[in-house]
Amino acid sequence: MFPLNSLCIQRFDPGLGLIAPINPMMAGISLVPPPPVPPDMPVIKEIIHCKSCTLFPQNPNLPPPSTRERPPGCKTVFVGGLPENATEEIIREVFDQCGEIAAIRKSKKNFCHIRFSEEFMVDKAIYLSGYRMRIGSSTDKKDSGKIHVDFAQARDDLYEWECKQRLLAREERHRRKIQEDRLRPPSPPPVVHYSEHEAALLAERLKDDHKFNEATAVLYSWIDRGEVNRRTANQFYSMIQSANSHVRRLMGEKAQHEEEMERARETFKNALMAILTQFEQITTVFTAATRQKAWDHFSKAQRKNIDMWRKQCEELRNAHSEEIMGIRREEEMEMSDDDSEESPCKRMRVAENVYDQPQASLKEENDSLRWQLDAYRNEVEFLRKEQSKSSRADDEHMQTHQLLSLQEQLSSKEEELERAKEEHGYLEGEVLTLRDKVCTRTQVWVVLWRRSVSVFFFFFFFFAGIISTFLHVHPFGANLEYLWSYVQRLDPKVSAVDLERLMVRLPAMFRQELSGVGATLEKRWKFCGFDSLGSA
Numbered sequence: 001m002f003p004l005n006s007l008c009i010q011r012f013d014p015g016l017g018l019i020a021p022i023n024p025m026m027a028g029i030s031l032v033p034p035p036p037v038p039p040d041m042p043v044i045k046e047i048i049h050c051k052s053c054t055l056f057p058q059n060p061n062l063p064p065p066s067t068r069e070r071p072p073g074c075k076t077v078f079v080g081g082l083p084e085n086a087t088e089e090i091i092r093e094v095f096d097q098c099g100e101i102a103a104i105r106k107s108k109k110n111f112c113h114i115r116f117s118e119e120f121m122v123d124k125a126i127y128l129s130g131y132r133m134r135i136g137s138s139t140d141k142k143d144s145g146k147i148h149v150d151f152a153q154a155r156d157d158l159y160e161w162e163c164k165q166r167l168l169a170r171e172e173r174h175r176r177k178i179q180e181d182r183l184r185p186p187s188p189p190p191v192v193h194y195s196e197h198e199a200a201l202l203a204e205r206l207k208d209d210h211k212f213n214e215a216t217a218v219l220y221s222w223i224d225r226g227e228v229n230r231r232t233a234n235q236f237y238s239m240i241q242s243a244n245s246h247v248r249r250l251m252g253e254k255a256q257h258e259e260e261m262e263r264a265r266e267t268f269k270n271a272l273m274a275i276l277t278q279f280e281q282i283t284t285v286f287t288a289a290t291r292q293k294a295w296d297h298f299s300k301a302q303r304k305n306i307d308m309w310r311k312q313c314e315e316l317r318n319a320h321s322e323e324i325m326g327i328r329r330e331e332e333m334e335m336s337d338d339d340s341e342e343s344p345c346k347r348m349r350v351a352e353n354v355y356d357q358p359q360a361s362l363k364e365e366n367d368s369l370r371w372q373l374d375a376y377r378n379e380v381e382f383l384r385k386e387q388s389k390s391s392r393a394d395d396e397h398m399q400t401h402q403l404l405s406l407q408e409q410l411s412s413k414e415e416e417l418e419r420a421k422e423e424h425g426y427l428e429g430e431v432l433t434l435r436d437k438v439c440t441r442t443q444v445w446v447v448l449w450r451r452s453v454s455v456f457f458f459f460f461f462f463f464a465g466i467i468s469t470f471l472h473v474h475p476f477g478a479n480l481e482y483l484w485s486y487v488q489r490l491d492p493k494v495s496a497v498d499l500e501r502l503m504v505r506l507p508a509m510f511r512q513e514l515s516g517v518g519a520t521l522e523k524r525w526k527f528c529g530f531d532s533l534g535s536a
Contacts, residue, residue: 045060052093053086053090053134053136054133055094055131056132057130058132068150072158072161074119074153075117075118075154075156075157076114076116076122076152076156077113077114077116077122077149077150077151078151079111079113079147079148080147081145081147082111082112082147083110083142084110084143086145088104088106088112090135091112095125098116098121098124098125099125101117102117115156125149126150126151128147129148129149129150130146130147133146191217191222192218194225199232199239202215202239203238206239207242212243212246216243223236269327272323272327273324275320279313279316282313286309286310286313290307290310366417369413369417373414373417460502463499467483467499467503467510471483472527477515477526478524478525479522479524480496480523481496508529511525
């Protein structure tokens with residue numbers, strides 16, 4: 001685009017690329033762009049005047065000259081039909097208007113090959129195909145000819161195109177690799193090699209709760225590599241023992257999370273009960289509003305809205321009560337599992353296991369000391385055998401020195417073993433006293449448990465009889481709230497949940513049925529203790 005303040009426009013010939021400045025004020029040319037040329041209309045070419053020759057276009061009614069398929073990266077054109085007297089200077093003068101010419105290879109016959117510096121210049125040269133060239137003003141046949149321009153396949157063009165494609169492919173691979181490296185997750189840090197210094201640092205990290213995961217990964221790598229041998233076995237055993245000491249901490253955390261989950265479940269259940277209570281209150285409001293003395297004073301639209309609200313509230317209440325019933329069933333199943341698992345005998349076994357833990361740890365320490373003594377004895381025997389085989393005095397002196405040091409270590413380990421045995425006997429006495437205390441406590445627990453069981457069964461059958469009597473005089477059944485309001489007069493501490501749980505546990509005496517249709521759907525409990533007698 002050229003600036004308008006230059007007061008000139010430039011005319012561009014699509015075939016030759018000729019640019020000629022034209023002053024619009026002098027030529028009377030309007031700056032409004034001309035209308036687009038229809039595609040069916042033939043392109044009218046003009047006569048091209050050069051210094052040495054003139055180019056005349058062909059008849060526009062004739063079909064355009066045919067060309068071959070364009071090779072990739074084509075910069076070379078084939079020019080045929082040249083006049084016999086056409087020289088390289090005349091050819092360069094004609095085709096210099098298409099672009100910069102890199103080389104011209106002229107044949108002795110009437111054709112040549114022209115290589116341009118850029119690919120788009122080839123299209124301008126193809127535009128000249130079909131023109132008739134006349135050198136000067138001569139009418140001789142050797143000075144005229146119809147030129148034909150076509151794409152030429154040159155090895156230089158193909159080589160440059162392939163080099164360009166390889167460069168683009170390399171850039172694409174490099175760009176893709178950078179993208180993959182950016183998206184690839186970071187690699188884990190390398191595991192350090194085993195040494196006594198690193199083992200001491202790892203033993204300290206195993207005791208820290210925040211560094212425990214990394215330390216166990218390093219310990220696993222060392223064991224998997226085969227770093228454990230007779231010399232490092234004790235050190236690895238102590239590290240494994242440190243890792244095992246975290247089991248108690250993990251069990252405590254699990255119990256803490258379970259307690260938090262139970263508290264959250266209890267809070268959720270209380271919130272659901274509060275919501276259900278509010279639903280019941282809203283239902284009572286709708287029930288009072290639908291009575292005759294209040295219902296007659298409402299308009300027809302108000303009655304319709306109240307009835308719709310009442311149905312929606314009852315549907316939500318029924319769905320909410322179903323959810324609460326499901327939670328209660330799950331709690332009953334969990335309570336039954338807990339009752340079957342936690343018996344007095346099991347508690348006594350758990351207490352015995354707790355008091356047997358110090359004895360088991362002491363046994364493990366005794367076993368480790370015994371294994372160390374066996375290892376030292378094996379080394380002493382090995383050194384004795386080597387001493388008997390060797391004949392050199394220096395070797396004997398060194399072996400005797402090692403033998404004396406091992407004997408001293410053996411005597412110190414035996415003393416440690418004796419002290420451990422004494423501690424073992426002392427702890428056994430304490431374990432026996434603690435076991436006697438546990439037995440006495442378990443006896444007291446058994447007596448209290450029997451009393452609680454007897455009281456539970458008394459209340460169980462007492463309320464079962466009251467409920468069965470109440471439902472027997474109500475043959476059409478009664479809902480849970482009505483039944484609970486009656487039982488609460490006898491014992492205010494009894495809740496509706498306890499009554500429902502009692503009736504669910506006695507399916508042979510009590511049966512729950514649904515009465516009503518749609519919004520009037522209601523759950524009622526009936527006494528079915530005599531149904532089996534009637535069927536028999």
